[in-house]
Amino acid sequence: MIGYQITFYTRQDRRHHGEPIGEWLLHLADEMKFRGATVIAASEGIGHQHRIHSAHFFELADQPMCIVLAVTHEEGERLFERLRSEKLDLFYVKAAVEFGVI
DSSP states (O other): OEEEEEEEEEETTOEETTEEHHHHHHHHHHHTTOSOOEEEEOSEEEOTTSOEEEOOSSOOTTOEEEEEEEEEHHHHHHHHHHHHHHTOOOEEEEEEEEOOOO
């Protein structure tokens, strides 16, 4: 299939409707019947305000997170329509990809 890989970048401590954004996006992918989504925890990253974010031994709140989805064009349109309606402030990268199962 031809579609998009969409990667959202956030932190462990960011929430939407009281739920961590990563978990909220996973539930949204399930609700929208996407093929799947993956949450990747990173050890460090630099945010848009040029501040270093990192996971600390006792505190993971500032830990960078990526949420990755592979979607068709139509699924991507539905996803972004929903995210706009939620009024999220969330950085993303959207790249054209070929995907499938072999």
